[in-house]
Amino acid sequence: MNLSLKILIFMVAGALVGVLFLQFGDYQCAKGITKEACSAIQDDSWAYTYFVNGIFDVGGSWFINALKMLMVPLVLVSLVCGVSSLADPSKLGKLSLKSIGLYLLTTAIALTGALTLASIFKPGVGMPVGEATFDASDKPPLTKVLIDIIPTNPFEAMVAANMLQIIVFAILIGLAITMAGEKGKRIGNWFNDVNKVVMELVNIIMRFAPYGVFFLIAKTFAEFPFSDLAGSLGSYFLLVIVALILHALITYGALITFLARLNPINFFKGMWPAMLTAFGTSSSNATLPVTMRCVEKNLGVHRNTYSFTLPLGATINMDGTAIMQGIATLFIAQAYSVDLSMAQLLTVVLTATLASIGTAGVPSVGLILLAGVLTQVNLPVEAIGMILGIDRLLDMTRTAVNITGDAAVSVIVAKSENELDKDVYNHPKIHTEFDD
Template identity: 55%
Template structure:
């Protein structure tokens, strides 16, 4: 890689890719909206310039980038958890990790939705709107609590990995790691093998991160060439309210909890989360961002592998603070649009349902809207009201994913500090982990 490519940090390169992608998408939309599409014929086929660029090049490259990130998730989670669990000298530590992690994730989710509904009731984003919709949203049925518990245990671990069922992978990896720790010399030899595999996987993460600016560019260009500005303007009050609460929760709530519970500097955490947050914003997927989140927690925040390998995959699966905020604002918004008065008991039911649903619907595609449908049904609001906000949900989904992974790392730091597994020298070092950013591809070429 040339020297000119290295003069900017990874964060700067990702931001440049994001900005240029947005500008490209806006330019394409303005160009083709006003003057019509450019078509031409090759071998008798009518081809569209817009479709070739947006649905062809941008869409294909964007899907390849997302697939490359998702490719790493299952092996990374499985190997990291085995490495972390197999080195635990005290089995009771695993129980403490689980209780602390789940407890903190549930608390932050409850705070998020309570904050969202409180601010929404004050600002009243849906008052005065007489919106109607002919579109209905058919929600999948959310699993019961007993089904969630039963489904955490895999009957076929290989099938769980193939399907990407993270809760089942976590359970199997933890049990496998505990068995390795109890097996003596054979377990120690196997642990050394998994440690080597983990090192290779983290190097692969670094390689993918070097390609991130280009992946982010095509994702942003594709999105902003298809989303309409009139859609955002028509729901501006709702959009900016959700966006504002997301930023407030991400900056204030997490900062207060980190300072109070761990005595750590929240500015340091937020500064070091830049790369992972940009990844999350562009991919809209906590699971796809997980490799970058784990690299950030270990190399930049100093969270030990025994903690990060457990708390971060769990957080990517069940921690949905951003989604809870969307649900809180959307519930108030839809109730006001349809002129439905909700009681204090109804709002308490929304808080309880959304908090529990963050675990109950983990791993389901489109989980945010599915969870919202579940919440609306609990308080007898029309589920078709979801159609009112679908148009701007894609942009908000990007922001709430960035909030979610920030919460994951905050909880990991708090848990690691309480377990004595946090390297505060790394946490407080502003340059920690920076040397991991760049891969010298020229070195690979010279040594072929």
């Protein structure tokens, strides 16, 4: 059985098992008690103690930790190899401009589409505001982010998994290897050997992907209160899901078709394993090893390109998050009966698009960005508390969209730089994604 199908089967099985645990927990609750009391009863039950908070939690955490373990060495080694193999170092400047330009473009399109859908369907109308609360973390100023791009201690950056600093350090090492002549080539060959070892490590960990996804999905569905999908909150949930799917299929499909002149169906086939993994892990950075493998083995993108575009995209590209921010902003405005002017809507687009780079590497970046957007248009930040209950499932879906956008930009940039193997792209090895 190929890996994609196996992950999909285990994902569905995990969802079913999680729903069964949720129903068992609801059965344990006495009628008429509060939601908080019911949650306490569920958490104390043997089923939740030994399975949901035990086996599922440990198994899922192991898988995510294993993927995160690969993240820093994979990005560092792959990017050093890619940069050091460039015959013309000035080519790196073109890669940077094209990649960042496309990432900003897709983020702006995502926000515009989200605001349009929210304006048409009005998910927040009639939503009871209640006593929603949310404590927003302070977003660092742009100057601080720009200063911190250059690492004062690269080893500290690796320990903290600060991806922007790691990217800068790896690029400088790669350029130094290129400029060091014969001695540099020896170091470059060493990095190439290390890269092969890291890729084999990816293969080893991906054999456990279906089981890791099963544990993660089962725990999520066992804890997810489906009662929260009632009324306007359900409308918000469905609208975000539809917007994410439309953006992935239409925006990325159109960019692949018209900019790269390639068949978008092959693109989505090749990215299927990474999309499933992203859905299960809810982390673009944790999914990065799988994304790199799919882009190289299934889509034919050369390492010179994807070693730069994918780590950068996992750090700054937030199309799925942008869609959530756009719809959430109008949802909250409609719930509070606030009409946003065209100027305010443009402010939302501009703020969220530019901030997608400015807040790179900050924990809970989506909520921090949303808090900043709400502040710009004078909406209460504490209203984010209304949507926190269902954000876990939305986070899973938008992560899958984020990594798909990273791959789409990588394919387009690779095609423009003649770094794409068309034979591999046109015949993606769906049944042997991670075989050499």
